[in-house]
Amino acid sequence: MHLASLLIVLLGLLTSLTARAAGEPIGYVKTASGEAFVVTAQASTPAQPGVPVYLGSRLKTGPQGSIGVTFKDETVVACGPDTELTIDEYLYQPSQGNLALVTNLLRGSLNYVSGVIAKLKPDAVSVKTPTGTIGIRGTHFVARVEPEAKP
Amino acid sequence: MIQRKLILPAALVILLGACASPPKPDSYAALLENPDGSTGRIVVRGSKGEQLIDQARSGAPLDGSQPAAPVSAEKLQRDFGAALAARPPLPERFLLYFDSGGVVLTAESAALLPKIIDSVTRRPGVDVSIIGHTDTLGKAEANAILALKRAQAIADLLKEKGLRAAALSIESHGESNLLVRTPDETPEPRNRRVEISIR
Structure with a gap:
């Protein structure tokens, strides 16, 4: 049992050493309080204004935490406590028409103000959740995913 | 007969039970x-x-x-x-316009610079994009270079005035991203611009 967990820790370390951040930052942390982290390529960084967010990053907060991020296309997202949000797709090349923003709200609460991508190509913007998908037509909304009750 | 009488209440109990079950997450x-x-x-x-x-x-x-x-x-x-x-504070966007052919701001746009510095200074972990554009007068390749020169000139000007950002990107969209659609070889003051996105 101990050996197994040690192995997992070692594997985790190895992956974080070999994994690379996915290209250029797509946004930056602007607000943070309590336990709030940006997890990129298995490496967890305590959130504070200026911390970069990449394609594939995960925003994660604890019971008292919150985090706010603004993306390059001016999309603004904020998460309340006990929240996990991953950024699964991000494409922002307006002059080539390459646009996409797909996030995944695994649990917790989200406040979302859509930006330029939703304005130019609404069909390319969505928020996935465990039970359904939210399609966005240029707007301000909130979403909440409550963890399944434990039996 | 007895059995039939029992079925209805049992079904009712199941139905009521379903209604009264705790709400889904x-x-x-x-x-x-x-x-x-x-x-x-x-x-x-x-x-x-x-x-x-x-x-x-x-x-x-x-x-x-x-x-x-x-x-x-x-x-x-x-x-x-x-x-x-x-x-976070909602992003702010500014448009600066240029005299034809060069990197000289119109007087109205030059007057906006202090407001831009102020907006940047107020934001935590601020990141800024400066994107240069041209109208369709002249060759596309030349305009790509001119648009970059415009963006760079604005970046230098703002830095001179005290711009400090966690991240600053300087880009050129040349004549490929018109604000006002025009045919090729058309002078259009509203397309000769630099967009500044402050986040």
């Missing part, structure tokens, strides 16, 4: 007014259906099982108070 989306006062639309698509939400402070379950219904201010505050409080 409270996972939902709700629409809010846009920062500019307008209201947009969202669509929730789940395994149990698809629901359009087009009224502010109205919400629907994420599985799409029920149509949109009003959500009380108290519930929104309870569920989203922390997320709403954590929302």
Whole structure:
């Protein structure tokens, strides 16, 4: 049992050493309080204004935490406590028409103000959740995913 | 006969039981007014259906099982108070215009520079994009270079005036991203611009 967990820790370390951040930052942390982290390529960084967010990053907060991020296309997202949000797709090349923003709200609460991508190509913007998908037509909304009750 | 009499009450008990069972996990989306006062639309698509939400402070379950219904201010505050409080300041965008052919700002645009510095200074962890554009007069390749020169000139000017950003990107869209659509070889002052996005 101990050996197994040690192995997992070692594997985790190895992956974080070999994994690379996915290209250029797509946004930056602007607000943070309590336990709030940006997890990129298995490496967890305590959130504070200026911390970069990449394609594939995960925003994660604890019971008292919150985090706010603004993306390059001016999309603004904020998460309340006990929240996990991953950024699964991000494409922002307006002059080539390459646009996409797909996030995944695994649990917790989200406040979302859509930006330029939703304005130019609404069909390319969505928020996935465990039970359904939210399609966005240029707007301000909130979403909440409550963890399944434990039996 | 006895059996038949028993079936109905049993069915009733099951039905009532289903109605009284604890509510499903409270996972939902709700629409809010846009920062500019307008209201947009969202669509929730789940395994149990698809629901359009087009009224502010109205919400629907994420599985799409029920149509949109009003959500009380108290519930929104309870569920989203922390997320709403954590929302970063909304980004601001400025457009600066140039005299034809060069990197000299129009007088009106030059007067905007202090406002830009002020907006940058007020934001935590601020990042800024400066994107140069031209009109369609001249060759596309030459315009790509001119647009970059414009963006760089503005970046230098802002740095001189005290711009400090966690990240600054300087880009050129040349003549490929017109604000006002025109045919090729058309001088258009509104297309000779630099866009500054402050986030």
